[in-house]
Every structure is written in C-alpha cells, then in structure tokens.
Amino acid sequence: MFHDLDPRSPTPLYEQIAARVRVAIASGELTPGETLPSMRQLAQRLRVNPATVVQAYRDLANDGFVETRHGQGTFVKEVPGRVREEERRAHALSLVNRLLQDAARLGIGTDELVRAMETATGAEIRG
C-alpha cells in the first residue's frame, strides 16, 4: 500500500503516510473496524523512523480517521460520507496538480492533456 513513499518530496514522510491512509479509508480500501499495522511493524516495513509513524497515526487520530486504543492497536473509524467525499476530491486534485506540473515542465498544454484524457478514457470531457 505504501510502495510509492517518496523521501525526495517536500511533503514530510509522516504526512505522506497519513494521506495514503486517509485515501484508503475514503475509497473503502480500508474498512471501519479494520486494524492498521502496529506503529512498530509499519516502521519496520517502511524502513522509517518509528517517530514518523507515531506522528502519522497521531494526525490520523486527530482528524478522526482512526482510533488508537492502548494495548490493542489502531483501528479505522467510521468516517461520515461527506468527509470521505472531500478526501477523495482533495486527492484527485493533488493527482491532477502533479500531472499539470509534469506537463508544464515538458511544455504540454492543458488542451493537449484534455484530448489525451478523452482518448485514454474513451469519454468526452468537454461538452
């Protein structure tokens, strides 16, 4: 799930981890009541500073996405629909922004991108 963690990105690692979990919850990849790996296990798996995972889980708990019960682990919470929708929207926007950045670097315009998207999806984007 975390295979695209990017140490190079200006986004801190804890933020990347938290964001990935949020999107997974929003899309239903992680279901309410499901346990996340322990902080220790995740730090091992991702080969990151345990403090990074602690921070990520803490932020997720503060935002209401997860709940940590002492001695039992961290569980996914039931998150209201509009929050999940908002999360999906935010993530889609960040994906698009990244695409636009890459395109701008290569000198490819927005029109060209839209046409490429229509070709790829087979759907019309602009009515």
Added chain:
Amino acid sequence: MYRSMLFIHWKQIRVALIPFVIASFGLPVLTVHWLGSVPDAPQRGMMAYRVMTQSAQWLPLYPLLAGATGITLALSAWNWDHQLGHVYALSLPLARWKYAGLKMGAGAVLALIPAAAFWIGALIASASVTLPAGLHAYPTLLAVRFLAATLVAYAVLFAMAAGTIRTTVWFVSAVVGLLILTALSRGLLASHFTVFQRMSPIEWVLHALASLPGPFHVFSGNWMLIDV
C-alpha cells in the same frame, strides 16, 4: 567480569601452557633421575657429594623456567588486545586500571597450573629416590619458590606488555641490544674487573638485583631440591 577475564586469558594461553606444564613437571624428576640409585653404605659420603653436584648442575634451569613461564603468561595476557588495537578494551565501561587489574589477577591464577605441575613433579622426584643420610628433600618449599618467581616475572612483564606494541618492541630491542653489547664487551671488562671473569655483566646486574631484599630475592637463593 573476572570470570570472563580468566576465560579469555585461558583461551589465549592454553596451548602455549602445555610445554611449560610438561617442563615444570619434568625438571625436578629429571634432576633426580639423572642420579640413578643409591649405592652401598661405604660409598655414601661420595654419594652425598655426587647428589649435591649433580643437582647444582641443574640449578640454573629452575629460576629460568619460572621466569620463562611468567613472561609467557604476561605476554599472552595482552596478545589479543594488541592485535585489535585495544579498541574493545577502551569501549568497555571499566576504568583502564581496573581492567588491567582484573586481567593481572586472572593470569596470576593461571600461574597455579605450571606451579602445581612442578609441585607434583617435585613430590614424585623426592619420593622416588632413597636419599643418603644427611640430605633432605624440599619439594613443597621449592614449589612455592617456583610459584613466587613465576609471579614476579609475570608482574614485571605484565606492566611492560600493557603498553603499546611499539613500546614492547622498543623494550625487547633494548634488552637484546644490551645482551649483545655485554657479550662483546665482556673480554674488555674482564681485564679490568676480576668479577667479570666469573660472570657476565648481565649476570652481575641480575645477581645484584636478586641479592637486594625484595621480590627479586626469590630468583637467587636456594633452588636445590635436595639439600642438607
């Protein structure tokens, strides 16, 4: 901690100790068995004389063996640390002098092994021979002397070996150089001082040191197993 020090010293020396144990056991036995059996009564006065002179021929070997044993113990104590540059020892949570002290204590205990072999050899040697009247055997006393001499040599060399390899090499080179020098100069000195006709300058220094009251006294004195 002490047990670890004992173990590590044992590991470093256990093979080298074998010849010393054999020699320590063998020396008193050989001294006595060179004599053969005691002949009939009329020859007894001659026998006593013969026993004494035979033993006296073996005499220099006793302190030499004790000294060599002590030196080997000392050098083996520091052998591994020298090879590794003392990094491990310095990273341990132990003051340097405490570390050295524990090490020294461990080696001292190991000195009991060749000393015990010597004692057994001396006991067997003195029991296996029927002594002429007027002569007694002193196996235990001699074994104690042997242990003491080993420990003195050990202590002195231990202090030296605790230094770096460089200082040890310097010291050994200096000693070798001195020996060569005195051998060469003996003839010259003998013409001026009669004492050097009987002994080399080195022996004279050692004799002087050994005659002084103090630990070196064990090296001089009576190393006779069988005496009046």
Added chain:
Amino acid sequence: MDKAIELTRLTWRAGKVFSLDEIGLNVPTGSIYGFLGPNGSGKTTTVRLLTGMIKPDSGSIRVLGMEVPGELPSILRRVGYVPERPHVYPAFTAREQLDYHASFFERWDGGWAGKLMTRLGLDPSRRLSRMSKGEIGKLLILLALAQRPDLLLLDEPTDGLDPVVRRDVMSAVLDCVSETGATVFISSHLVHELERICDWVGVMDNGRLLAELPMQQFKNGIKRIRVHGAPELADEAPFTLLSRDRTNGPASMETWIVRGWEEPMRDYFDRVGATLRDVIDLDLEESFVELLRSSRPTHAHEG
C-alpha cells in the same frame, strides 16, 4: 537532559594535514541523527573523541549529560558502540563473544540477545574468524543492542555489507528505537540509506561541520531551479545561490542550486526579468553533494 550528545568548540589536530576545527554538534535526545560526510572528513575521529579513545586539544564533550573523559565508565555503560572496524576477538565463537560482552554490562538482556541471534540468522557456535563480513556486522549490532543502551553510536555500521544484511541491521536498530526510544547517532557516507530514517542531519567536510538541522529542512532547503534569461549578478536574491551552471541545455537556460528556497521567492525572477522554468526537489544525496560542492573552493570557473 535534552541533548544526548553535545560538542562545544571541539578542536583536534594531528600533524599539519588534518584537523577538526571548532566542531559544535548537538544531538537531541530520542532523535535519529545522521552524521554525513565523505571519507576522511573527520567523522570517525569525532566518534573516537566521543568515546574518549582520543583526547581533544580544546573544547568540551558531553554525552548523556556527562563529561568525557571524567565520567567515562558511567557513560560507556549506557552507550552501544559499533566501531568502523570490528573490535571483537576472532578466536571466540559467537556465543563466547556474547558471554564475554555480557559480563561487563549490567543491563544486558540475554533473552533479547537470543532473539536477535535467531532473527539475524547467526550461529552461536561459529568462530568469528570464520564468519563473513556480513555476519560480523550483524554480530556487532547485536552486541550493541542487547546492552539496552540509551545511546547507539554507530560508525559506518553497514559499510561494505550487502543490501540484505544492511536491511537486517537497520531493521534491528529501528526495532530498538521503537521499543526503548534510544537516541541513535549514525555516521555514514551511504547517504540514501539514512534518508528515510534520520530526523536530524549533520554534515561534515574537511574537519568542519557544514550544517546541522532537521532532516526535513535540509532536504527541502536545497533545490535545483531552471532559469531562463537569468541576470548576470544575483546579489539581491532572497535565497542563497550555491552554484549556477550555464553549460547544460540551450544558451539562455541556466541551472541554479539554491538554499533556503520558498515559494513566494518566484517574484524575484519576475522582478529581474527572468523566467523561472522549474523547481526541482533534490533527494538527500543530491542535497548533500550540492552542499559539499558549494562549500569547497572552486578551482574551475563557473559556467
């Protein structure tokens, strides 16, 4: 005690060639501090000064709140040290080496040592002289970890080890931090390995500490930007220009390496009539290389 290691104006000289020059280093307690620098920059010398193996010419050294060398045995009791070159006895078996080490440390955790032994795949009856480099590396970390230290002092612990062993070693270190919250000071020239792990970084070059700051700031702080129509002089720039390269790409395009970059600084380029084409993030290794390059005296002319 908020600092696990504190060096103040530490100076050490050996002959005329090499010296440590007024090093001021601070390692926050509980952090994982990456001590970076090329070979010969003085990293190992600094570590040896920390352990009291060599004496400084001036300056002070405090480890775990205590003075070096005054309280050295008390300090070493709580420090797990992995030196650059193996310091263990080749004639010992792994078991014997462990037992020997354990006898000096009260906090030794035999159960944990046993578990680590299995996890790292070490054979207790194997003689150290017959072990591979990787196995020795694993043994050294095991010895340091089973002491249950407050501070792990690792001097190039994975240098020369294959990637699998490196992961095993670092994994064991992370586990220790998870469980005990120990501070880790890890010196390495293998920069990419430390990128995900360290939250602080100190960069050494030529006996000087060039930079010491949180990892995130260090990585984000240095950027590669591509500028079109750049001005001849960039004195008034709000960022620090580390270097500029005119040789790559078309005539009027330059690549700048800048430090202290922030988004609002884009305005600067509008003001000087240049176009900012691109802002590229650098990873730790690239940031490190650029920092080093810019701090060394240049012999070649720029551009």
